[in-house]
Amino acid sequence: xxxxxxxxxxxxxxxxxxKNKKKLENLDFFKHDYIGFNVFLTLVGVAFSLxxxxxxxxxxxxxxxxxxxxxxDFVEIGTNYAMIAIAVAIVYGILSTLIYxxxxxxSVEVGDKLERMIKKLSKx
Amino acid sequence: xxxxxxxxxxxxxxxKKTEFLAVPLIKFAFAYFVFLKLDTFLDQYDSSSTxxxxxxxxxxxxxxxxxxxxxxxxxxxxxxxxxxxxxxLVSIEAGIITFIVLLIIxxxxxxxxxxxxxxxxxxxxxxxLNLSYVVPIMVAIFVGPVAIVPVAVGIIVYYLSGSLExxxxxxxxxxxxxxxxxxDMYKFFISQLASNKIMxxxxxxxxxxxxxxxxxxxxxxxxxxxxxxxxGAIVMVFGFIIVNTVMKSSISIPEMVKxxxxxxxxxxxxxxxxxxxxxxxxxxxxxxxxxxYYYVKAIPKIKVPEVKKQTKTIK
Numbered sequence: 001x002x003x004x005x006x007x008x009x010x011x012x013x014x015x016x017x018x019k020n021k022k023k024l025e026n027l028d029f030f031k032h033d034y035i036g037f038n039v040f041l042t043l044v045g046v047a048f049s050l051x052x053x054x055x056x057x058x059x060x061x062x063x064x065x066x067x068x069x070x071x072x073d074f075v076e077i078g079t080n081y082a083m084i085a086i087a088v089a090i091v092y093g094i095l096s097t098l099i100y101x102x103x104x105x106x107s108v109e110v111g112d113k114l115e116r117m118i119k120k121l122s123k124x
Numbered sequence: 125x126x127x128x129x130x131x132x133x134x135x136x137x138x139x140k141k142t143e144f145l146a147v148p149l150i151k152f153a154f155a156y157f158v159f160l161k162l163d164t165f166l167d168q169y170d171s172s173s174t175x176x177x178x179x180x181x182x183x184x185x186x187x188x189x190x191x192x193x194x195x196x197x198x199x200x201x202x203x204x205x206x207x208x209x210x211x212x213l214v215s216i217e218a219g220i221i222t223f224i225v226l227l228i229i230x231x232x233x234x235x236x237x238x239x240x241x242x243x244x245x246x247x248x249x250x251x252x253l254n255l256s257y258v259v260p261i262m263v264a265i266f267v268g269p270v271a272i273v274p275v276a277v278g279i280i281v282y283y284l285s286g287s288l289e290x291x292x293x294x295x296x297x298x299x300x301x302x303x304x305x306x307x308d309m310y311k312f313f314i315s316q317l318a319s320n321k322i323m324x325x326x327x328x329x330x331x332x333x334x335x336x337x338x339x340x341x342x343x344x345x346x347x348x349x350x351x352x353x354x355x356g357a358i359v360m361v362f363g364f365i366i367v368n369t370v371m372k373s374s375i376s377i378p379e380m381v382k383x384x385x386x387x388x389x390x391x392x393x394x395x396x397x398x399x400x401x402x403x404x405x406x407x408x409x410x411x412x413x414x415x416x417y418y419y420v421k422a423i424p425k426i427k428v429p430e431v432k433k434q435t436k437t438i439k
Contacts, residue, residue, distance in 0.1 A: 022239070045231035052224055056310045063307045099236050099270075 006124040013117045026107040035100045042096040133428045148192045155191035159184045166210045196242035218291040221309045233277045240274045247278025257383035260330040261356045261391045264337030276327045283323035287316040321373040329363040346403045353391045400426045
């Protein structure tokens with residue numbers, strides 16, 4: 001005979017699982033792997049964006065004074081770019097670590113709740 | 125009040141019954157409206173309609189249907205692609221710069237907030253409809269401080285879109301001139317970004333409003349959510365007045381106050397529909413387990429009892 005409470009709980013579990021599919025997928029990774037991978041991806045994006053900025057800046061310098069472009073102190077320019085890149089990378093590294101840690105933590109909470117619901121279901 | 129609660133209950137019941145249809149329909153309507161606005165905006169620059177294909181209603185309907193069933197971040201990307209595509213056909217240099225700027229914005233800001241990318245579109249749309257003041261209060265209550273970045277991106281993209289006319293006007297003659305035109309465009313863009321006071325003020329005040337509203341809504345006081353809406357509105361009004369005076373900007377204060385009042389009304393309705401708490405029936409409990417001692421304050425949600433229809437049989 002069909003147990004209405006069991007059916008109700010099964011529907012609830014299924015709906016919860018579907019609603020939080022993305023968060024549950026995060027749990028396929030270990031915490032440090034998940035955070036590390038996403039921070040790495042963020043830093044790759046940041047590096048690429050900075051590269052575009054630096055190229056544009058060099059282009060501006062080139063157009064401003066074409067004849068003396070080769071006389072520019074490229075070591076100093078390079079050092080400045082490196083300092084900016086390191087500062088931005090540190091800020092983004094910290095921020096993205098905090099954000100992805102929070103995301104993983106949220107996923108763990110979702111996973112725990114789902115586990116509790118499944119345990120309850122298994123008691124029927 | 126009872127009538128209001130009854131209306132709320134009926135509305136929620138109707139939503140629950142039609143959720144499978146209502147949610148995709150709302151998404152579709154929203155996507156279609158966004159594409160329509162984008163199209164109207166880009167049409168003014170593309171006078172020769174070189175990219176007429178995307179202006180067709182059928183294409184917009186198909187795109188909106190696709191957007192209904194894909195993640196929000198893809199919606200953002202489709203908008204980026206359409207914008208870059210149409211701008212490129214008017215001016216290749218402007219297209220390249222637009223692509224680079226949008227790519228940088230995506231890489232620097234949206235990669236970490238993929239799930240909240242839709243907020244950037246909503247903010248841009250709200251700004252174009254003069255409803256932007258609704259955004260910070262609503263996102264503070266429904267999303268939280270994490271929404272600051274996507275909202276700021278929406279503001280930046282909206283105000284930078286005003287520079288498109290200037291960009292398109294900077295056309296070069298042939299491929300030889302292209303690098304120089306690109307550099308000029310880059311300098312123009314950076315100057316626009318740094319000198320747009322209204323954009324900077326809006327980002328700053330909206331961020332403060334989101335934080336203030338969020339933190340008040342989390343306080344353990346009665347009617348915290350409604351108080352947060354009021355507090356957010358006060359912060360917004362005074363924030364804009366102070367920063368506007370200090371930075372000598374040209375934000376219309378009466379318009380802002382009017383917008384804030386609309387924002388308060390919308391937020392109160394949204395909060396009422398979200399949940400209503402019965403503060404007269406607050407329960408306080410204290411208990412302990414092996415690790416902690418708990419102080420719990422439980423506030424029941426107001427629920428209207430269902431009226432059961434009774435059938436009288438008259439003999």
